[in-house]
Amino acid sequence: MKRLLLFIIIVILLVFQMATEEANEPFEILNRIDSNMTFKNAYVEMDMVINIKKRKIKKVMRSWSEGNSRSFIEFLSPARDKGTKILKTGKIIKIYYPSAERVMRLSGHMLRQSMMGSDMSYEDMTERSKELKEDYTGKMQMDEILDGQKCYVLTLTSKKKKQTYFKRKMWVDKEKYIGLKEELYSKSGKLVKVSKVIEIKLFKNRYYPVEMTMEDKLRKNSSTRIVIKKIDFNIDIPDEMFTERMLLK
Amino acid sequence: MFSNILKLGWKNISRNKKRTFFTVLAITVGITMLIFASSYIEGMMNSATEIAKRMRTGHVRIMTSEYSRLERVMPKEELVLNSEELSGRIGEVRGVELVSQMVKFSALLSKNELNEPGVVMGVDPEIVKVHMGLSEMIISGKYLSRKKKEVIIGKLFAEKMGIKAGDELLLVTTDINYSTYALPFNVSGIFETGYTYMDKHLAFIPIEFAREILDCGNSSHEILVYLKDQEKAAGAASSIDKIVESGRFGESLDILTWQEDEIIGQLMPMAKKVWQSILGIILMIVALVILNTMLMIVMERYQEIGVLKALGLKSKEIFFMIVAEALYIGALGSFSGVIIGSGLSAWLEKTGINFAEMMGKEMWESFDIPLALYGNIIYPDLTTAIVIKSFLFGLFIAILAVLYPAWKSSKMLPAEAFRAKLKV
Known part of the structure; x- marks a missing residue:
């Protein structure tokens, strides 16, 4: 009887240890974040509020994305932005300006420029479904409590030499596996951007942040808030959506 | 002896x-x-x-003090309001020969697949011709005309982007309300001043289109005033100061004589x-x-x-x-x-x-x-x-x-x- 009890205790301890160990492993944490954040495709309606020099500028937009490779963004307001459309395929971004009735093509370092005057770059906005575990290796730091929420703290280093954000520091919600706060660093170690999640919602099989802010640390007194009004995961998007014809339509 | x-x-x-x-x-x-x-x-x-004096300060220069402080980054929203009215009234001051309004901003200049950042100067082509002498520096094509969507660019900039007179150039920038706006322009000519910075980065367009792009009504960033006698700049500046005080032309404007300019002074x-x-x-x-x-x-x-x-x-x-x-x-x-x-x-x-x-x-x-x-x-x-x-x-x-x-x-x-x- 005693032996059996001991055996059971040992088994329980082992299982518990294994479970905690598994969860502690950076790769596993990244994997769980990725399964929340990445999607096959999605349709999103959102507001973008830019806070700069005591001013608030609100823009309304909607987007269709297919994984991390293709996306299409359309601006609905304000009046001067209405009809501006952004198409990303691969590493190339094409922007249609209704005022000029012309398409401009951006690539390379231009993708890191501010999108429509916000703190987000074109890259930030169009690569929201990026898998972290593919590009980064993680290292655990001491756990911290962020706004009353227990968090794993991870530092990520890029596996590739060329990466916009070469290093990242993430505060990951221990229950929901969402990066609540993130500091993004350039290769030289300079803090470039800070993002924070304000609200997380539970969808069918995942948690997803529906309100977040981003601060471009290279700009003074500015931050941009994104509020997702509607999001549909894994819907059918016709191939035609990601063509230049849709830009001009 | x-x-x-x-x-x-x-x-x-x-x-x-x-x-x-x-x-x-x-x-x-x-x-x-x-x-x-x-x-x-x-x-x-x-x-x-x-x-x-010809390019930067005039004999008297008017701008907001914030613009003057942050001139290097060209803050778009730092505007002299009702600039047309102010210029008209400055033109009536004794000894004033020429009043030149300018709208200045950084923008992306794009042609086909190529994009290059540049500094766009919105000017009155006929006035700038007098004080900058730009029309004599055109090396190919022709000088800007009023009210046409035309742009002239520096020689080194043109070489870098492979632009010839007659090509189309797209100007893209964020306006004063942080909306992105673009307009296509016809490259009417290419200028060479001999000043590397100008030949490499500057583009001139008629001021009304610069205002359209920035959505800034009839305001401007700078007003350059040229006098018949440049030694009388201080006197002219104080007359201009009185005009500025009497109207609504924006908060805290700097009125600087050419001697007070940071570079000249x-x-x-x-x-x-x-x-x-x-x-x-x-x-x-x-x-x-x-x-x-x-x-x-x-x-x-x-x-x-x-x-x-x-x-x-x-x-x-x-x-x-x-x-x-x-x-x-x-x-x-x-x-x-x-x-x-x-x-x-x-x-x-x-x-x-x-x-x-x-x-x-x-x-x-x-x-x-x-x-x-x-x-x-x-x-x-x-x-x-x-x-x-x-x-x-x-x-x-x-x-x-x-x-x-x-x-x-x-x-x-x-x-x-x-x-x-x-x-x-």
Whole structure:
């Protein structure tokens, strides 16, 4: 009887240890974040509020994305932005300006420029479904409590030499596996951007942040808030959506 | 008596022609160098001030104080409001010749697959033509016309993007409300100013389209005012100040005369000091050369002076004889130096010194400094003051050089002088 009890205790301890160990492993944490954040495709309606020099500028937009490779963004307001459309395929971004009735093509370092005057770059906005575990290796730091929420703290280093954000520091919600706060660093170690999640919602099989802010640390007194009004995961998007014809339509 | 001494001095210098020639030559070369260097520095500084006034400061410049503080980043929202009305009223101020409004912003200039950031200047083509002289710098195509969606760009910018006159260029930027706006423009012409920064980064468009892109009504970032007499800038500034006070043209406007400008008022005097210290070194070298040759002509003649003394010349007479010689040689050398130096400077004043060619184009074009004030051709500026100062300098140094040996040799006894070898 005693032996059996001991055996059971040992088994329980082992299982518990294994479970905690598994969860502690950076790769596993990244994997769980990725399964929340990445999607096959999605349709999103959102507001973008830019806070700069005591001013608030609100823009309304909607987007269709297919994984991390293709996306299409359309601006609905304000009046001067209405009809501006952004198409990303691969590493190339094409922007249609209704005022000029012309398409401009951006690539390379231009993708890191501010999108429509916000703190987000074109890259930030169009690569929201990026898998972290593919590009980064993680290292655990001491756990911290962020706004009353227990968090794993991870530092990520890029596996590739060329990466916009070469290093990242993430505060990951221990229950929901969402990066609540993130500091993004350039290769030289300079803090470039800070993002924070304000609200997380539970969808069918995942948690997803529906309100977040981003601060471009290279700009003074500015931050941009994104509020997702509607999001549909894994819907059918016709191939035609990601063509230049849709830009001009 | 005194005229005899002067005659004797003259005879002395005409006696040993070779010695006189080389001494005069040394002074000539020195003074030529001095005149050339002085008029070169003068020309460089004047042309820098001139170009700064034409392109940047006007005679009086109006902008918001925030814009003036952050000028380097070109804050789009720092605007002089109701700029059209303000310009109209400034135009009525006495002594005002020209009022030029400008809208300035950074933008992305795009052609097909190529994008390049640049600085766009929204201007009135007819007014800018007068104070910047841009229409004369067009090297291909033609100058801007009013009310047409046309752009002129710098030569180096055009080369970098492979743009020719007649091509279409898309201008994209965020407006004052952080909306992104784009307009296509027809490249009407390409200009070359010789200033690398301007040729590499600037694009000019008619002001109404700049205002459309920025969505800034009829305001502008800067108003440049040109006067009939630029020395009356302070007076004009205070009249303009009264107009600004009386209307709604924006909060805290800076009204700066060209003398108060950061570049003309602070940077250029500093640069001038640097150049003047270089001139100082040239001056010292010239002085040393003259001193040396003048010293030699006295020291090698101690025995001769001994003979003169033995013949009955007084110490005073010996002294003045040597000074007189120095005066003749100094005058001759300075005079020919002035003739050659002035001739050279006056000639270069017409043709200019082309640095771009001397240094090689590539190297010149790599000097991409914002607000660089030196063009690729520098025209020396010869003034009467330079001529007179240089002449007197040559004369003064020549005389100064002989004072001590003249005094020393005049005090020597004939016997000592006979024995004296080449030492002081």
